[in-house]
Amino acid sequence: MRSRVIGCALGLTLAGLTSGALAADTISDGVVKVGILNDLSGIYSDFTGRGSAVAAQIAIDEMGAKVLGAPVELVAADHQNKPDIAANLAREWFDQGKVDMIADFPTSSTALAVMEIAKQKNRVTMLSAGVAMAAITDKCSPLSAQWMVNTYALAAGTAKALLKAGRKSWYFVTADYTFGHSLEKDAAAVVEAEGGKVLGVSRHPFPGGDFSSYMLKAQSTGAQVIALANAGSDTINAVKQAAEYGIGRTDKQVIAPLLTYITDVKSLGLAKAQDMYLTEAFYWDYDDRSRAFAEKYFSKMKRMPSASQAAVYSAVLSYLKAIEAAGTDEAGAVMKQLRAMTIDDAVIRNGKLRADGALVHDLLLLQVKKPAESKRDWDFYHVKAVLKGDDVYPKPSDACPLNAKG
Known part of the structure; x- marks a missing residue:
């Protein structure tokens, strides 16, 4: 063809x-x-x-x-x-x-x-x-x-911020393919290294459709963070369906999409996305x-x-x-x-x-604005911190033969 x-x-x-x-x-x-x-x-x-x-x-x-x-x-x-x-x-x-x-x-x-x-x-x-x-x-x-x-840098920025805020117990809803597995693995490693605990994982087909059962299961565990190791419309649909059940709308439990783009926030709307923390490499404003x-x-x-x-x-x-x-x-x-x-x-x-x-390179830790805080269309984020590349990127791996020894 x-x-x-x-x-x-x-x-x-x-x-x-x-x-x-x-x-x-x-x-x-x-x-x-x-x-x-x-x-x-x-x-x-x-x-x-x-x-x-x-x-x-x-x-x-x-x-x-x-x-x-x-x-x-x-x-x-x-x-x-x-x-x-x-x-x-x-x-x-x-x-x-x-x-x-x-x-x-x-x-x-x-x-x-x-x-x-x-x-x-x-x-x-x-x-x-x-x-x-x-x-x-x-x-x-x-x-x-x-x-x-990469998935480690994304996970390190968001996970460390939430762990620092005292959210120690995590549950993952993960896209069942290479990217999702990588994002889940790297975020879980950060959580455990920082004294947190992973309570469980649900893996959904890629692309997904109905996320309600996965989100309800995550809610039932009582995890303080429901981490979404997916992207694009999978992330958007998971957040929307969670909102229908009131999941992630209390101080006891938050939803944390680990790879979120500004286009996702646009699709969700600030009313649904407000207060979420995320790590991004670029913000237009x-x-x-x-x-x-x-x-x-x-x-x-x-x-x-x-x-x-x-x-x-x-x-x-x-x-x-x-x-x-x-x-x-x-x-x-x-x-x-x-x-x-x-x-x-x-x-x-x-x-x-x-x-x-x-x-x-440097990344940005962002928090989604409340609707009343946005001054114009696409004005979606508070820049909470500049994350230095050496602090969030993984060290060179021995698994890559290009990395010199010693």
Whole structure:
């Protein structure tokens, strides 16, 4: 089955051949091709989808749609959250489309599948939405970067804040696949390390539908925290269905989604989401730089970017800058340059790319505002703290052979 490529070039006007000699010497095939591979139609399309391609386009435009005199092209396609479809698309893009880098990957299983193919083909992957720890542990690749967050960092920020507030007993409602298991495992490790206790786990099919039985079971345990180790519409539906039964509406028990995007809060509404704590890598209203990028994005999408969509912008911009600095688009040279750079842009602050592919950078601990506290649409969060990357990211794992010993 041939893939359906969405928005090829996204209206980009290709450069002429005036700088063809330079491009031919330094850029493979005379053009830099960036691919966005994500969920365009399913449960993760709200926080990735077309918006990720738009964010990539903004980065390309900021570079003048050229690097080292060569034109930049953008392609995007729907992997339908299925590893086999993602793998087939990646092979087609690498072999026939001559794509140099692929970014995004909601659903960590799709990211892991494409990472392996990219390593074989000497191409780059930048996981702006794939957050499973496997990408930087036993499945790590010298040609891959986990550009935004991982499940440990997400769990550490939110869990530590709730544990500090005295919420020691936890129950997990978990999506039954790689990402959900990873998020649950990492959050549980933080809970237990900080003196808390996990009372139990319910695992739901991915994608889920009816969450009422899982949430009622969690409520019955008396756990002080019902932690949701899922994402997208699964998280939204779980919170909505819990609200119908009054779950998480008392001081004795709270719901803590461990991966929550601003688009999820928009769908839930502040009345249902108010007071929730969450850890995010980006908030559009954090400072002048984040607002400047967000306004560009808003002008095209009429909504604010999720952290994942913002990560695509940063990943593509950094990738193109690394090509420029390295003087080539050869994958190994570009990754070496990315690791030498300090990433500091409208999205990522104080970022350093480790050998294992983890981009360690500052995160934000956020609390959802009450409806009366919001001054405008998308004004959803109080910034409670800036979490330094070294405090929340996991230490390099011995499971990744790229991490030097000793």
